[in-house]
Amino acid sequence: MSMLVALIAIGCLALIFGAVLGYAALRFKVEADPLVDQIDDILPQTQCGQCGYPGCRPYAEAIANGDAINKCPPGGEAAIKKLADLMGVAATPLDSAQTPAIKRVAYIREDECIGCTKCIQACPVDAIVGASKLMHTVLIDECTGCDLCVEPCPVNCIDMVPLPGTVERWKWNLEAIPVHVVESNVLESR
């Protein structure tokens, strides 16, 4: 008899707590950031398509569905590391051989541009301005360096040039201070 009472009591308690937990789970549900968005935030958004997907978001979706995390050359090792942390997988070296060490932007040799608008259609971020039969030019600030405009150009007038270094962008160790370069001729001249 006493055993029955105990069972009933425990059963009742379990029901009550179960109900409370169930209510709390519904009431205080936290809308977690969907995984795809988190991955998309890590990706560099160059929309270059080097991963084989048409843009960063599709690749984020593919990663969320189990694709490899090492297909993004613009993101480099840093992005792979972050993705590995997020996805709980081992960080693997970059898939493609070349890693863009320096940032590059498209540059249109404007004398040669024939105004075909093909690069404008290719640019994923609308960083090229121009009109039909008029010269085009690249907005350097908006260019992501994705290379997508180079291929469609019928006259090969688009180059990918390294982004010119500015004082603001300068990193101390990349361009080492040329110490001891007080020119000898300046010194000798006196």
Added chain:
Amino acid sequence: MQSLFQQIKAGQLWDFHGGIHPPARKQHTSQKPIGRLALPDRLYVPLRQHIGVPGALLVAVGQHVLKGQPLTFANNAMAVPVHAPTSGTVLAIEPHIAPHPSALPELCVVIAPDGLEQWRERHPLHLPECDRLSLLQRIQDAGIAGMGGAGFPTHLKTGAASGVDYLIINAVECEPYISADDVLMQEFATTIVKGIDILCELSGPKAVLIGIEDDKPLAIAAMQAACSQREQYLVKTVPAKYPSGGEKQLIQLLTSKEVPAGRRPLDIGIVMQNVGTVFAIAQAVLEDMPLISRIVTVVGDSLTQPQNVLALIGTPVGYLLDACGFSPEPAQRIIMGGPMMGFTLPSVSVPVVKTSNCILAPSQAELPSASNEMDCIRCGACAEVCPAVLLPQQLLWYSKAKDLDKLKEYNLADCIECGACAYVCPSEIPLVHYYRVAKAEIREQSRDELKAEQAKARFEARNERLEQEKQQRATRNQALALQRQQLMAEQQKNREIEQAQQRVAATSDTATELSKEQIIALREQKKAAARAYQAEKATQQSMQHSADTADAAAANEPAAASLPATQPAQSQPEITSDPRAAAVAAAIARAKAKKAQTEPGETSVVVPAATAVAAEPILDTRAAAVAAAIARAKAKKAQAEPTPQPLPAPTAAPVKPQSDDSGASSHDAAASSDTDRDANRETAKRQALAAAIARAQAKRQQTDAGSVAMSHVPQSAHSTATTTKITDTPDTSALAKSTAATPDTPADDPRKAAIAAAIARAKAKQQQLSATDPKDQA
């Protein structure tokens, strides 16, 4: 408990964490007067000498500029202009090595001084009459940016600082060697106090705290003397300790307040200005002298005459060094800024800018270059001296690992890069260098993130736009398709109606609802039928009637006057153009034709021929096609049973132009008959053929008739022949015309037509001969 203000007034000072006491080495320069130098050969004025964006250029190469003339203008709140330091000519506007550790070139205006020191027009402001805005405008126009080292545009800092508690004048100048502010205060204390007055006007602080280190007794005395009339100006002497000149450190020293991480002093009611900036403000407002020169400490053991000099902005560092007796040793280093926070210059052609306070040319013995970096031994000395209370060894660790998140966690952003940690490091680790690299990385990363965000936004906006365009296209296409469908349905309906009408017209012979073209065609049919009928009659009853056929016009309207009673069907279509009447006439004609058909021997082949000709252009209508088919069948039948067939050509000839009208969809009705004929050469050919056939038949019939009725009236044969001949002539002439009018027509058709015409003519001649024979016989 005293309030903070009372404590400050009572002369209380606080302390900040850490700090070091490096040898000051200021005695070489602080006791000397400010040196005035001759003009250099060239001045390189960088367009951007402050934090923010450069102004827009106002001068061109080759232009002569006056001293103090603006070279750029501020087109942006974050921009301050630069001015010509002296009068001279703009030699070039080109990139030149900037006073920055990167040695990257920046755009500079290169000026060749003319030595005249010709000033532009100056408009000093009278302080009591100035409002706040004009003062701020003047400060911006004078190109004043923080001269302590950061170069933040002063008008922004002052403009935002309204109603602050304390205005702190930073005259601490804690770095070794530098004494520029010291000598400035010694020589220009009164001007500086006037500058403080202006700032008070703008900010309205409770008190002005002038912080001066205790190793500058002359400057302290000068400032105290200058401030003696103003009781809220407090000259505070702070103990010499590095880096007490740091903004946050000095605030803590003087007010015990700490600026929260990532905030500005303004957020706690304090604004700080460098004493050099204050002096520049006073000069700009009271003398209208823009910031074109500054005091620079030129010092170091490699110089024989270290001193403070008043250097024009843009003077190359090499010129200053030379003026101070520069005798470089091998591998000489030139440092811009102090030994703690300065950077090694890549070249002596770098110009002095608004933030350059010291040029240091140390000997190797004096300031050995750090070379033997060793591993961190975790001694913690750096943490003890850090004025920002950071953990430099942890920051070093994460900087080496490039763990930017951890660096942020350890507040790398709060590092003021004072170099105290590196100074005390027993392993001689250039800690600040690691931090600078890491900071640049973080900046780059945040810039990349921002850019990625923008790129994403642009990408999404583009996709949205493309999608929209696609949808718009789709909807437009849909609308167009719908329209087309409606149109087609309407056309279909119309066609059905038309066909129904035509069917009705064709079957019931009540041509009341026929279209105009059809009516015209029918009328022509009727005419042709009537004419055929009349001609038939004329041939058959030639013995009773002698027709006057000499006139061609009479042939075209065959004897309408001579046979009014016997040919009612003929006269009807000619006298009326009323479609209904015509339709009735057509019906009658058709009935007659039918009747003629039923009675072989009476049949006129002309009717079907004319019908065929008339109906040809309106082949698209089924009724016409049916009619044509019927006509053709009739013609065949008629041909099979040779019957009197006298005038086929005249019927065909007048019908032809009318058939053009009925085919108005492809031909202009107003076009000349020539072009009509030209276009209708096919019709002409058919007519010619029909005429030939008809003539052949006529001939046969005539020969029959001649043998039967020749004895009665020989004239009848003659008239027939003549008629044939006459009617033949316009036909052939029409053919000739058409050939002449269209030389470019395919040779095929005209040739055929010509052949046919020739055959026809030959036949007609033969016929004529045979016709005259009986006459002769008679």
